[in-house]
Amino acid sequence: MTISRRTLIKQLMLGAGAAALxxxxxxxxxxxxxxxxxxxxxxDQNKLLAEIAETIIPKTSTPGAKDLKVxxxxxxxxxxxxxxxxxxxxxxxxxxxxxxxxxxxxxxxxQITPEQRTELFSDIASKKExxxxxxxxxxxxxxxxxxxxxxASEYILTEVKPWLLVPGPAKGCIAV
Amino acid sequence: MANLNIDSKEQRTFDAxxxxxxxxxxxxAKELTERGLKTLILERGRDVKHNIDYPTTNMMPWEFKHxxxxxxxxxxxxxxxxxxxxxxxxxxxxxxxxxxxxxxQDKPFDWIRGYQVGGKSLLWARQTQRWxxxxxxxxxxxxxxxxxxxxxxxxxxxxxxxxxFAGISGNKDGLAELPDGEFLPAMEMxxxxxxxxxxxxxxxxxxxxxxxxxxxxxxxxPIHIQQGRAQCQQRSLCQRGCPFxxxxxxxxxxxxxxxxxxxxxxxxxxxxxxxxxxxxxGKASGVKVIDAxxxxxxxxxxxxxxxxxxxxxxxxxxxxSISNRFPNGLGNDNGLLGKYVxxxxxxxxxxxxxxxxxxxxxxxxxxxxxxxxxxxNVQKQETDFLRGYAAGFSAGRGSHxxxxxxxTTLKENLLHPELGSWYVGSHMMGExxxxxxxxxxxxxxxxxxxxxxxxxINVGYDDNDEKMTADYIQQMTEMFEKAGFTNIQxxxxxxxxxxxxxxxxxxxxxxxxxxxxxxxxxxxxxxxxVFVTDGASMTSTSTQNPSLTYMAFSARAVDYAVSQSKKKEx
Numbered sequence: 001m002t003i004s005r006r007t008l009i010k011q012l013m014l015g016a017g018a019a020a021l022x023x024x025x026x027x028x029x030x031x032x033x034x035x036x037x038x039x040x041x042x043x044d045q046n047k048l049l050a051e052i053a054e055t056i057i058p059k060t061s062t063p064g065a066k067d068l069k070v071x072x073x074x075x076x077x078x079x080x081x082x083x084x085x086x087x088x089x090x091x092x093x094x095x096x097x098x099x100x101x102x103x104x105x106x107x108x109x110x111q112i113t114p115e116q117r118t119e120l121f122s123d124i125a126s127k128k129e130x131x132x133x134x135x136x137x138x139x140x141x142x143x144x145x146x147x148x149x150x151x152a153s154e155y156i157l158t159e160v161k162p163w164l165l166v167p168g169p170a171k172g173c174i175a176v
Numbered sequence: 177m178a179n180l181n182i183d184s185k186e187q188r189t190f191d192a193x194x195x196x197x198x199x200x201x202x203x204x205a206k207e208l209t210e211r212g213l214k215t216l217i218l219e220r221g222r223d224v225k226h227n228i229d230y231p232t233t234n235m236m237p238w239e240f241k242h243x244x245x246x247x248x249x250x251x252x253x254x255x256x257x258x259x260x261x262x263x264x265x266x267x268x269x270x271x272x273x274x275x276x277x278x279x280x281q282d283k284p285f286d287w288i289r290g291y292q293v294g295g296k297s298l299l300w301a302r303q304t305q306r307w308x309x310x311x312x313x314x315x316x317x318x319x320x321x322x323x324x325x326x327x328x329x330x331x332x333x334x335x336x337x338x339x340x341f342a343g344i345s346g347n348k349d350g351l352a353e354l355p356d357g358e359f360l361p362a363m364e365m366x367x368x369x370x371x372x373x374x375x376x377x378x379x380x381x382x383x384x385x386x387x388x389x390x391x392x393x394x395x396x397x398p399i400h401i402q403q404g405r406a407q408c409q410q411r412s413l414c415q416r417g418c419p420f421x422x423x424x425x426x427x428x429x430x431x432x433x434x435x436x437x438x439x440x441x442x443x444x445x446x447x448x449x450x451x452x453x454x455x456x457x458g459k460a461s462g463v464k465v466i467d468a469x470x471x472x473x474x475x476x477x478x479x480x481x482x483x484x485x486x487x488x489x490x491x492x493x494x495x496x497s498i499s500n501r502f503p504n505g506l507g508n509d510n511g512l513l514g515k516y517v518x519x520x521x522x523x524x525x526x527x528x529x530x531x532x533x534x535x536x537x538x539x540x541x542x543x544x545x546x547x548x549x550x551x552x553n554v555q556k557q558e559t560d561f562l563r564g565y566a567a568g569f570s571a572g573r574g575s576h577x578x579x580x581x582x583x584t585t586l587k588e589n590l591l592h593p594e595l596g597s598w599y600v601g602s603h604m605m606g607e608x609x610x611x612x613x614x615x616x617x618x619x620x621x622x623x624x625x626x627x628x629x630x631x632x633i634n635v636g637y638d639d640n641d642e643k644m645t646a647d648y649i650q651q652m653t654e655m656f657e658k659a660g661f662t663n664i665q666x667x668x669x670x671x672x673x674x675x676x677x678x679x680x681x682x683x684x685x686x687x688x689x690x691x692x693x694x695x696x697x698x699x700x701x702x703x704x705x706v707f708v709t710d711g712a713s714m715t716s717t718s719t720q721n722p723s724l725t726y727m728a729f730s731a732r733a734v735d736y737a738v739s740q741s742k743k744k745e746x
Contacts, residue, residue: 056582080247121582154238166409170540172364
């Protein structure tokens with residue numbers, strides 16, 4: 001019985017790190033998992049995820065989601081920590097966003113402009129009529145992951161809101 | 177390690193054996209080795225050396241692959257242990273894996289365990305309160321269990337002894353129901369904790385909200401420096417193991433101290449099968465061990481044996497120690513071994529907000545909280561349930577951002593959070609009544625990987641627990657309302673017993689060998705050279721976090737055992 005490589009990997013219950021242990025012959029180049037991406041995303045899908053995250057938290061005068069490789073964090077969390085139901089919601093959502101872009105602009109989400117992406121997301125966020133439910137359900141999920149990845153990044157926790165490993169005695173009541 | 181099973185009998189003979197290296201076992205070993213006894217600790221898990229074996233202790237949040245979360249597979253593989261609040265990415269390696277240590281839930285019970293040198297002393301919440309006679313007199317006054325064979329004045333000097341060594345921070349609050357101890361400076365209460373404390377004092381006669389008494393060094397004393405421990409830096413990462421030795425654990429404190437005496441032998445990977453009973457001499461002669469890795473049987477011998485395997489494990493060992501003299505388990509003439517197991521009711525929580533103190537906030541982290549000593553039925557029986565509950569209480573102020581949008585607006589909001597309202601929260605810690613119908617026993621057919629019978633746990637809630645839970649919610653709601661807290665939400669999780677991680681009993685202390693297993697010295701009535709000083713010995717549970725009492729019992733019982741041994745009374 002022949003099974004797809006994707007199914008084989010799922011059957012072996014491999015996560016991001018273990019995938020690296022598989023002999024290279026198991027992978028077809030088209031389906032090669034991207035280093036650090038984790039959730040069986042193709043290179044294209046991983047690029048899409050990066051642009052989605054960047055739209056949610058863009059580069060301004062300070063790093064945005066792409067700079068901080070938030071899509072890698074998202075990939076790991078979806079692969080390792082989500083249950084099957086939520087993983088499906090995530091997959092369907094990614095596809096829905098991709099399809100929406102093709103339908104409206106005749107281009108992939110990666111190719112459209114930031115303004116066009118903002119237009120798409122505004123419609124999704126406001127649950128505008130005609131937006132598929134998969135995209136509507138996906139949006140809070142991907143936003144939450146992006147925010148978490150951003151706020152828990154080394155950059156934020158060292159440069160912006162430093163998290164101290166050794167804070168010393170706390171103060172219970174100080175003036176703001 | 178040398179192939180100990182082919183060591184001569186002489187090499188396997190010690191002056192004392194301690195089973196378990198956790199919070200009470202470490203103390204037994206410290207006190208025994210200090211008195212010059214060559215002491216063997218048998219620990220079933222791997223070694224965890226202070227600082228060297230704390231793999232996550234200095235990791236930054238982004239260095240954790242899942243930012244602290246468990247994977248879906250880990251949760252599926254560990255349905256029981258993953259319910260424990262501390263079983264997260266940074267400390268999961270200090271917990272057992274469900275599949276490796278099966279047990280039988282005759283009633284639902286979440287048995288939370290940490291099998292390594294140091295045991296749960298690496299993971300505990302470090303809350304420490306003394307018992308008072310209101311607690312010791314509970315069974316006799318209220319007519320349950322049996323009378324404790326000791327009173328506060330006998331244990332008080334031992335509380336002092338262990339507090340000074342361990343390092344306990346707290347405030348001298350002058351409460352009869354919660355005796356003051358040997359305290360290092362207390363940690364700070366937050367604005368709203370202090371406010372709530374004042375409101376409660378105003379609105380109620382005998383209720384108090386105090387800073388928690390906790391096993392953290394806030395001002396290192398010479399004894400702590402000698403232990404190689406320093407001031408707690410309030411990292412609140414205790415469960416990882418602390419490089420400062422800031423909180424008390426066997427690993428940072430009692431075990432290195434015992435090792436320094438030159439009298440300690442620590443044998444990890446030693447699963448205790450049973451106590452060996454010498455029928456001719458009428459006492460225990462040693463311990464049968466199954467090597468955790470090789471599964472080989474090895475015997476170790478000593479004239480004094482301390483069982484500190486943790487409450488239910490100690491029950492298991494005694495139940496599995498079968499001999500002609502004791503066909504139902506060592507010391508079990510009265511059939512009560514394994515019975516009268518109890519725990520703490522941790523089912524209920526309450527939360528709220530406070531709109532005041534807008535110009536104030538907290539700074540830093542605090543591995544401690546506020547504490548409300550039991551106020552129900554203290555002086556006399558007053559409610560429709562027996563005994564009562566203590567409670568944690570904490571108030572903090574978070575910051576939050578409006579995360580409604582996306583893009584640059586969202587980013588700006590995230591980068592510039594605003595201070596929110598003060599939030600308040602409390603959880604219940606209720607005393608449960610030990611009953612004969614709450615018990616543990618050996619499964620007749622199922623065994624674990626080492627050929628030892630699996631433990632059947634048959635422990636559940638009763639009507640007293642239900643009434644007490646309802647009372648906690650009602651009283652705390654009223655106290656919150658009177659203090660002007662808003663958005664008050666309470667919840668009864670109806671969780672199975674066990675997540676309190678304060679299971680106790682089964683080898684209870686008492687004056688009468690017909691109704692108890694241990695005498696006032698934690699000594700088995702029927703086998704004088706065996707002592708039990710962990711949670712298994714508890715005749716009742718009261719409301720206090722129990723570890724401090726286990727430490728005091730251990731030190732006191734060793735003192736007695738050694739003096740008795742010198743008088744050839746053991």
